[in-house]
Amino acid sequence: MKTIHDSSLDEWFLTGTPLSQAAHQQAINTAQQTIETHFSTANKPFSGIQAEELSNLLEDDVICPEEGVPLATTLHEVGQKVLRHSVAVHHPACAAHLHCPPLIPALAGEMMVSATNQSMDSWDQSPSATLLEERMVQWLCKTFGFSHQADGVFTSGGTQSNFMGLLLARDHYAWTRFGWNIQKRGLPPEAREMRILCSEAAHFTVKQSAALLGLGEEAVVTIKTDEDHRMNLEDFNQKLSHLYGEGLHPFVIAATAGTTDFGSIDPLPELASRAHALGLWLHVDAAYGGALMLSNTYKKQLQGIEAAHSITVDFHKLFYQPISCGAFLVNDQNHFNRIKQNADYLNSTEDEALGIPNLVGKSIQTTRRFDALKLYISLRSLGRARFADMIEKTIEIATKTAQLISKDPVLQAINPTPSLNTVVFRYLPNSQHSELSDSQWHDQINHDIRHTLLASGDVVLANTKVKGRVCLKLTLLNPRTTMKDIEFILERIKETGKQRELPRGEWGQHASNISATSNHAKLL
Structure with a gap:
């Protein structure tokens, strides 16, 4: 069947026609020139513009005019009003947050991610992307010392990964301790008694996750830190003993490998030993410190992380990737069954019987970017x-x-x-x-x-x-x-x-x- 080609849209969509190729090249060149003029050559990390002035500057534009303006004009305006007043993350005096300068290979990868627009939920939307992400996950699991039973998925970053860690820990404990399937039945009667242990320096997303999981922020029991801002084991033991004495149900230790303020790493070997002895889930938030696994000099600081049940790692920090890019790893791929759903139009049971790899069952996202590509290229x-x-x-x-x-x-x-x-x-x-x-x-x-x-x-x-x-x-x-x-x-x-x-x-x-x-x- 012969299709009718509407050439009037070629300048707006990337295809194989000469008009489309030329329009794409011109757009990329103009964007590149705009970045170089208004952002990458900045001699200060910030313009210093105040919020009110910037708000007034942006209010001048009609967001959606009845008739569009030339792309080059729009990009020039964006350069003047947005890029010029963005924080220059590549500047040495930009040193506030865990906000990294992105690698040039990653920027090239980001362009490919955007242009191909693969959706990582199903094989038929992202065939090569699915297999490459799986290879990347296997490499990550091996790098962090997990066995061949391990698995993982790319995420938007630490917030999502930490949430998934506590979600799986909650559901795992409810099933193994109470025989209760939260996915089917909701929270068990004992949910009010379930407790999360973390240091007082843990990321705020531990409490945020507890709230979103229906346990409430008060389910989080914070442990004092020592002089090095690491979880204090003596206080941990006392708090844990008190919880058991009160008839409560501690179910997960949320350890930190790289606190936001001090980069401190909790005593992972000791926490792993306690977790496994007591049947607790050990989640390690290594969003910040996980990159130490690449360093022969410093990876010893993460000793014990291989004994975790789940790990958070971010790549838009010390892996120098553009936002967003993270991963969530588990020591046993079967843990993902607790969040898995089947949709006939995405990952039908018939497809699964044929061995078709649809990644949607491992994620709390459906549509998901091919962020593994930029890390792979880097x-x-x-x-x-x-x-x-x-x-x-x-x-x-x-x-x-x-x-x-x-x-x-x-x-x-x-x-x-x-x-x-x-x-x-x-x-x-x-x-x-x-x-x-x-x-x-x-x-x-x-x-x-x-x-x-x-x-x-x-x-x-x-x-x-x-x-x-x-x-x-x-x-x-x-x-x-x-x-x-x-x-x-x-x-x-x-x-x-x-x-x-x-x-x-x-x-x-x-x-x-x-x-x-x-x-x-x-x-x-």
Whole structure:
């Protein structure tokens, strides 16, 4: 049967026609030029634009005009109004969050992911993509020390992976302990007595997941941390004994391999031993620290992770992938049966009998991106040794930064020996405030330093709290960051802190002097 081709749409859809190919090439070239003009060549990590000004700037455009405007015009406007005011994650002074600069091979992969638009729920929507993701999952399971019985699925990141870990742990315990199928019958009567154990430094998604799973945030029992911000085993044992004494049902230990603030790794071998002895599920949130498995020098810090029931790992952190890209791994593929559903139009039982691999049964998503491709391209292009070198370099820079801060009388290092590549510290004011206590005054200045630097666009760093006190945080994921960059950042922090200590009437002139000086500073 001969189909009628509507050539009027060729400039809008990617096909094999000359018009389509030319339109696609022009669009890609224009987008590339726009990125280079308004984003990748930025000399500061942020423009410093304020929310109200940016909102007004974006309000000028009609989102969906009756007749479209030329693509080149739209892309130019996006460059001026969006890219120009985006955070430059590749800049060495962008050091606030676990927000990495993406690899160029991954950006090339991202273009292929978008262009092919494979949907990872069924084989007939993503044949080669399905098999490549399965190969990637097998490699990941082997890398983390799991057996051939293990399996996994790519996810949007740590939030989804942690949720899946606690979901499977809940359903597994309900079935093995109470003979109760939550998937069919909902929560068991004992659900109010089920408890999750994690450290007080665990990611907030543990409590979020507990709420979404119908257990409630109060089902999460937090364990104190030691001086290295790791789960305290003595407090763990006491809390666990108390739970059993109260007739409650602890069912999962949510360990962390790389806390958000300090990169701390819980004592995994000891927690694995307790979990297996007591019949508890061990989930390890290695969203941050999982990349250490690529480093022969540092992977020993993850010893014990191979004994977990499930693992979260993110690739848009220390694997340097564009957002979003993560994975969820389980030590036994049969665990996925607790969330599996069959839909006649996607993964029918007849197809399964024929051995057709439909991945939808392993995910809480239906439509899902082929994110495994960009990671595959990156790993193939760089190799393990180069990945390891980049990771190790960031840890080395973080260690040197903490040492530099420790020697500075104006700064206080909170973690003088970083576990990974985050450095937490405080600016120490010399002055006092007539109306605030010293602790309130110190907190206020450290809070203001972050916001002042963001408004200037010179440095993007984070605030956090340690024992209730406001601190500054550098998250040094960028392997291109040098100590010269660090020295510039710390000088700007101290200059800004000193400015904040001045009487209010003197702020403006001092700020102008600092701004003029910083405009001439260059980060290499």
